[in-house]
Amino acid sequence: MLVFQKYGGTSLGTLDRIRRCARRCLGVVASGNELVVVVSAMSGETNRLIALANALAEPAAELDGASSHKGPWVAPRKGGQAHNRELDQLVSTGENVSASLLAMAIHQAGGQAVSLAGHQLGMRTDDAFTHARITDIETSRIRSELAAGRIVVCAGFQGTSPGGDITTLGRGGSDTSAVALAASLRADVCEILTDVDGVFTTDPRVVSHARKIDRLCFEEMLELASVGAKVLQLRSVEVAARFGVPIHVRSSEHQGQGTMIVPEEESMESVVVSAVALDRNEGKVTVVDLPDVPGTVAGLFEALAEAGIVVDMIIQNAGHAGHTDVSFTVPESDLAEAEALLAARGDKVVTDPGICKVSLVGLGMRSHAGVASRMFRILATEGINIDMVTTSTIKISVAVAERYGELALRALHDGFGLAGPVEPSGDSAGDSAVGSAPDQA
Amino acid sequence: MLVFQKYGGTSLGTLDRIRRCARRCLGVVASGNELVVVVSAMSGETNRLIALANALAEPAAELDGASSHKGPWVAPRKGGQAHNRELDQLVSTGENVSASLLAMAIHQAGGQAVSLAGHQLGMRTDDAFTHARITDIETSRIRSELAAGRIVVCAGFQGTSPGGDITTLGRGGSDTSAVALAASLRADVCEILTDVDGVFTTDPRVVSHARKIDRLCFEEMLELASVGAKVLQLRSVEVAARFGVPIHVRSSEHQGQGTMIVPEEESMESVVVSAVALDRNEGKVTVVDLPDVPGTVAGLFEALAEAGIVVDMIIQNAGHAGHTDVSFTVPESDLAEAEALLAARGDKVVTDPGICKVSLVGLGMRSHAGVASRMFRILATEGINIDMVTTSTIKISVAVAERYGELALRALHDGFGLAGPVEPSGDSAGDSAVGSAPDQA
Numbered sequence: 001m002l003v004f005q006k007y008g009g010t011s012l013g014t015l016d017r018i019r020r021c022a023r024r025c026l027g028v029v030a031s032g033n034e035l036v037v038v039v040s041a042m043s044g045e046t047n048r049l050i051a052l053a054n055a056l057a058e059p060a061a062e063l064d065g066a067s068s069h070k071g072p073w074v075a076p077r078k079g080g081q082a083h084n085r086e087l088d089q090l091v092s093t094g095e096n097v098s099a100s101l102l103a104m105a106i107h108q109a110g111g112q113a114v115s116l117a118g119h120q121l122g123m124r125t126d127d128a129f130t131h132a133r134i135t136d137i138e139t140s141r142i143r144s145e146l147a148a149g150r151i152v153v154c155a156g157f158q159g160t161s162p163g164g165d166i167t168t169l170g171r172g173g174s175d176t177s178a179v180a181l182a183a184s185l186r187a188d189v190c191e192i193l194t195d196v197d198g199v200f201t202t203d204p205r206v207v208s209h210a211r212k213i214d215r216l217c218f219e220e221m222l223e224l225a226s227v228g229a230k231v232l233q234l235r236s237v238e239v240a241a242r243f244g245v246p247i248h249v250r251s252s253e254h255q256g257q258g259t260m261i262v263p264e265e266e267s268m269e270s271v272v273v274s275a276v277a278l279d280r281n282e283g284k285v286t287v288v289d290l291p292d293v294p295g296t297v298a299g300l301f302e303a304l305a306e307a308g309i310v311v312d313m314i315i316q317n318a319g320h321a322g323h324t325d326v327s328f329t330v331p332e333s334d335l336a337e338a339e340a341l342l343a344a345r346g347d348k349v350v351t352d353p354g355i356c357k358v359s360l361v362g363l364g365m366r367s368h369a370g371v372a373s374r375m376f377r378i379l380a381t382e383g384i385n386i387d388m389v390t391t392s393t394i395k396i397s398v399a400v401a402e403r404y405g406e407l408a409l410r411a412l413h414d415g416f417g418l419a420g421p422v423e424p425s426g427d428s429a430g431d432s433a434v435g436s437a438p439d440q441a
Numbered sequence: 442m443l444v445f446q447k448y449g450g451t452s453l454g455t456l457d458r459i460r461r462c463a464r465r466c467l468g469v470v471a472s473g474n475e476l477v478v479v480v481s482a483m484s485g486e487t488n489r490l491i492a493l494a495n496a497l498a499e500p501a502a503e504l505d506g507a508s509s510h511k512g513p514w515v516a517p518r519k520g521g522q523a524h525n526r527e528l529d530q531l532v533s534t535g536e537n538v539s540a541s542l543l544a545m546a547i548h549q550a551g552g553q554a555v556s557l558a559g560h561q562l563g564m565r566t567d568d569a570f571t572h573a574r575i576t577d578i579e580t581s582r583i584r585s586e587l588a589a590g591r592i593v594v595c596a597g598f599q600g601t602s603p604g605g606d607i608t609t610l611g612r613g614g615s616d617t618s619a620v621a622l623a624a625s626l627r628a629d630v631c632e633i634l635t636d637v638d639g640v641f642t643t644d645p646r647v648v649s650h651a652r653k654i655d656r657l658c659f660e661e662m663l664e665l666a667s668v669g670a671k672v673l674q675l676r677s678v679e680v681a682a683r684f685g686v687p688i689h690v691r692s693s694e695h696q697g698q699g700t701m702i703v704p705e706e707e708s709m710e711s712v713v714v715s716a717v718a719l720d721r722n723e724g725k726v727t728v729v730d731l732p733d734v735p736g737t738v739a740g741l742f743e744a745l746a747e748a749g750i751v752v753d754m755i756i757q758n759a760g761h762a763g764h765t766d767v768s769f770t771v772p773e774s775d776l777a778e779a780e781a782l783l784a785a786r787g788d789k790v791v792t793d794p795g796i797c798k799v800s801l802v803g804l805g806m807r808s809h810a811g812v813a814s815r816m817f818r819i820l821a822t823e824g825i826n827i828d829m830v831t832t833s834t835i836k837i838s839v840a841v842a843e844r845y846g847e848l849a850l851r852a853l854h855d856g857f858g859l860a861g862p863v864e865p866s867g868d869s870a871g872d873s874a875v876g877s878a879p880d881q882a
Contacts, residue, residue: 015496049538055456056545082555083548089556090541093534097490100531104497107524114523115530119560120605141605164561164582 001033002146004190006156006178009043011193011252012098015105021252022105024193025151029111034146036185038156038178039102041094049091057083084129088158088168092118095155095174103153113151116141118158118166123177125159125167132159132167134176137184154181172233179236183243190240191248192232198249198258199224199231201418202276206406210413211420213274214257217264220274220361221247223395227359228279237261264363272364272371273416278409279359280402282312283335284352284387286327287342292319297326300347307341309334313357313388313399327388329355329399355387356405359397360412366393378415384408442474443587445631447597447619450484452634452693453539456546462693463546465634466592470552475587477626479597479619480543482535490532498524525570529599529609533559536596536615544594554592557582559599559607564618566600566608573600573608575617578625595622613674620677624684631681632689633673639690639699640665640672642859643717647847650860654715655698658705661715661802662688664836668800669720678702705804713805713812714857719850720800721843723753724776725793725828727768728783733760738767741788748782750775754798754829754840768829770796770840796828797846800838801853807834819856825849 005028007021021037028035040046099115106113122138145152156174161167169176175192182190197212199221204210216224218241225234231249240247240261250258290296297316304311314328330338335351342349365371372389375396379386384407388399400408413419446469448462462478469476481487540556547554563579586593597615600608610617616633623631638653640662645651657665659682666675672690681688681702691699731737738757745752755769771779776792783790806812813830816837820827825848829840841849854860 015493018497052456052538052542053545056459056542056549082553083545086541086544086548086556089558090538090545093537096534097493097531100527101493101497104494104524104527104531107527108497112523115527117530117607166558 001188002036002185003028003033004036004038004178004182004185004187006038006174006190006192007040007102007252008174008192008194009040009045009098010195012039012041012102013043015101018098018101018105019109021102021193022109022111024252025102025106025113026109026111029151036142036146036152036154036181036187037102038154038174038181039095039098040156040174041091042098042101045094045097046091049094050087053087053090081129085165088129088132089166092155092158092166092168095157099153099155103151106151106153111151112149113153114145115153115155116145117155119160119164121152121154121181123159123181125161125169127161127163127165127167129161129165129167131170132161134159134169134180137181139181139184142181142185169235172236175233175236176239179239179243179245179247182245183239187245189246189248191250192236193250193252194231195252196231196249197251197256199229199261199275201274201420202409202413203278206278207410207413209419211418213259215260215262215265215268216274217268217363218261219264219394220268220363221261223359223361223392224275224277227357227361227395227397228277228281229275232261268363269367270364271362272368273360273362273418275361276409276412276416276418277359277361278405279357280405281332282329282355282357282399283332283338284327284329284355284399285335285338285342286325286350286352288325288348288350289323290326290347292322292324297324300326300342300345301328303341303345304330304338307337309338309341313390313397315388329357329388354402355399356402357397357399358405358408358412359395360416361395363394365395372396374415375412378411379408382407382411384411442629443477443626444469444474445477445479445619445623445626445628447479447615447631447633448481448543448693449615449633449635450481450486450539451636453480453482453543454484456542459539459542459546460550462543462634463550463552465693466543466547466554467550467552470592477583477587477593477595477622477628478543479595479615479622480536480539481597481615482532483539483542486535486538487532490535491528494528494531522570526606529570529573530607533596533599533607533609536598540594540596544592547592547594552592553590554594555586556594556596557586558596560601560605562593562595562622564600564622566602566610568602568604568606568608570602570606570608572611573602575600575610575621578622580622580625583622583626610676613677616674616677617680620680620684620686620688623686624680628686630687630689632691633677634691634693635672636693637672637690638692638697640670640702640716642715642861643850643854644719647719648851648854651854652859652861654700656701656703656706656709657715658709658804659702660705660835661709661804662702664800664802664833665716665718668798668802668836668838669718669722670716673702709804710808711805712803713809714801714803714859716802717850717853717857717859718800718802719846720798721846722773723770723796723798723840724773724779725768725770725796725840726776726779726783727766727791727793729766729789729791730764731767731788733763733765738765741767741783741786742769744782744786745771745779748778750779750782754831754838756829770798770829795843796840797843798838798840799846799849799853800836801857802836804835806836813837815856816853819852820849823848823852825852 103113103115125132156177200210202210221237247261312329317325384404386398390397544554544556566573597618641651643651662678688702753770758766825845827839831838
């Protein structure tokens with residue numbers, strides 16, 4: 001078999017952990033497999049490098065007056081594209097360091113390995129620095145290293161632009177690197193080794209008896225990733241789905257089976273709800289007294305889109321006296337910017353950061369009626385008011401007051417029978433998957 | 442003018458220092474010059490990365506029994522060439538980080554800049570990992586960036602092998618990178634910006650009234666670098682001499698003129714002695730009672746050469762009763778290995794770590810007689826015994842007891858009139874050049 005393994009930053013966070021990963025790699029090849037490993041930067045390293053870049057950018061930004069910082073990936077005023085190019089040259093070094101160290105650890109453990117940086121492993125991208133898209137992968141170097149009997153350790157998260165510059169794929173890009181490389185080399189499986197045991201029926205930090213899911217289809221994982229499950233980057237699941245690469249999300253700490261994410265199978269539809277997710281990072285915006293004429297609402301959302309603000313749930317009230325109200329949710333971190341932008345347009349705006357989104361995901365929803373009504377009944381029984389609703393064929397999301405979020409999650413998890421048979425387990429303390437922010441970069 | 446500037450790790454050691462370098466770069470282009478900058482890793486970074494690699498290597502080395510460590514650049518037992526390849530992939534990231542940060546700082550200061558890693562700047566080498574030789578430089582990318590009006594910030598110390606792997610040029614390789622790039626782009630000057638004011642008549646930490654030298658020729662600088670002056674890497678001076686690239690060694694802290702190192706000029710021969718250097722890193726080996734037959738001594742030095750031990754000064758005593766004694770010096774760090782190696786051959790060996798080497802360098806020696814006798818007289822007056830002597834056309838070195846090294850340096854510095862007119866200077870406290878180990882990587 002040709003096996004791909006992706007190790008996250010926490011799994012590579014210390015030299016001892018790197019040694020442990022090296023032993024695990026040797027175990028894979030000892031079983032007669034070929035192995036390509038994709039690594040993230042050691043935990044903390046990417047943030048350390050970004051902090052250096054931000055510190056350099058700050059004094060100049062102050063001279064220009066206050067600048068609005070959305071996050072570390074937002075370019076400061078000066079430099080622009082040139083600054084983002086340097087940011088990618090800078091942060092890509094983090095993965096190169098961990099790749100070299102893992103290759104050395106494999107040597108020390110008696111194996112053959114070679115590390116490859118983005119420009120060596122043939123990962124070609126466009127030149128959208130800090131959030132590049134993969135255009136194609138030239139696999140000859142990886143193939144020849146595998147043929148020479150080596151474990152190939154690839155620096156994740158990075159590629160090269162047509163002009164030969166270093167690019168990065170954005171936060172969590174190492175998952176995408178791993179899946180894209182696995183697809184282009186037609187790997188048998190792409191293992192995502194992380195600090196959780198797999199994908200769970202919900203966040204075990206909120207619902208202690210959450211259960212690890214054995215199998216999910218790509219479509220379910222896509223929906224889960226989009227509603228707050230952070231165990232896999234959304235984009236990596238999209239790539240896996242498009243090319244049919246089976247993903248195995250499993251622990252880097254032990255050899256236990258995790259969650260297989262595979263093309264849809266017939267038996268899967270029998271499960272109505274696979275998982276319940278909570279996304280606390282939502283804020284609500286209500287624009288009141290909008291003129292109820294065609295184009296008004298479109299103009300509103302065009303203005304938000306131009307500012308790069310992603311709108312999630314939307315409801316529009318019935319008009320009254322030629323006016324209407326529109327409510328929608330945005331990432332909580334964009335709430336202030338959305339408010340300022342709309343106020344500047346002359347809109348009357350009310351914002352509410354105190355909401356969250358609870359979602360049910362399951363392939364069986366396609367063929368089972370009554371999931372929504374059952375969901376609403378469970379929430380009503382707990383006295384939880386529903387603010388907004390959105391649905392897809394295999395997902396229902398509701399916005400509720402943030403203080404009821406955990407209660408809603410527990411009630412829905414048990415109300416849809418996700419707890420299943422209680423397993424005597426004691427070794428997964430502290431692990432989490434859905435709704436958590438584990439080992440990613 | 443096309444100006445090259447090389448900044449060492451201390452000059453780039455903090456973000457504030459990087460900002461200062463950026464402002465200096467802008468000053469160079471504001472005067473109408475084109476500028477290429479070559480950077481070392483931020484001080485401490487290379488050592489941090491090597492420590493990570495060594496820590497990974499150690500446990501395995503212990504399992505194999507004690508291993509002799511000559512220094513951080515010696516490969517551990519396991520891995521060999523593959524390990525050295527990874528070491529280069531690893532440590533090269535240090536220069537990439539400082540190059541990106543300097544480019545960002547230039548953006549923030551309002552300038553145009555682009556950083557280039559080894560594989561982008563066209564520095565091609567052989568595949569002797571950790572001590573690669575430059576084979577050729579493909580300058581098209583640098584030229585096009587200069588043509589676009591950008592300051593080009595090159596990661597020093599690194600290149601790429603014919604197979605596309607990352608190589609490094611060895612300790613101090615950034616000087617060599619800078620001079621080689623300057624040569625291939627026919628730069629008007631290559632400035633080595635460092636934490637000293639220039640090349641001094643001797644180590645100012647030992648002789649407080651040492652004087653900064655205004656001009657030296659390549660040949661003198663080569664001799665000085667070979668006898669303990671660490672202000673410039675020997676190899677970089679060799680490259681500068683071969684291609685006639687003028688080097689300007691100057692402070693990164695202020696704009697004062699430093700030391701120009703240039704092709705030989707007529708007036709230079711009038712200076713008999715330009716500088717005096719002290720090298721404490723010498724140890725003496727004496728092999729007694731060697732059979733006085735042809736080939737014996739050759740066999741001795743062949744054995745040392747095979748072990749990679751560089752022999753410096755050699756004296757052979759007149760034979761007595763068919764036997765002879767041979768004494769020679771080696772770097773003090775190789776003394777134990779030399780002793781063990783010769784003892785294993787059955788040689789009778791006596792070693793003495795307590796010696797040092799004092800050298801006079803000056804172009805005028807070629808045409809001035811009596812320099813050696815004057816040197817010996819000065820040392821005799823101080824009661825210092827001379828153990829060994831070596832000479833070249835523009836250099837005389839003597840080995841003396843280490844405890845007399847500083848006294849010898851002072852006596853020779855003043856005895857040959859190097860102090861010159863006393864200048865009222867107060868801003869070079871703590872600076873040093875000859876015999877010191879400044880800002881290099």
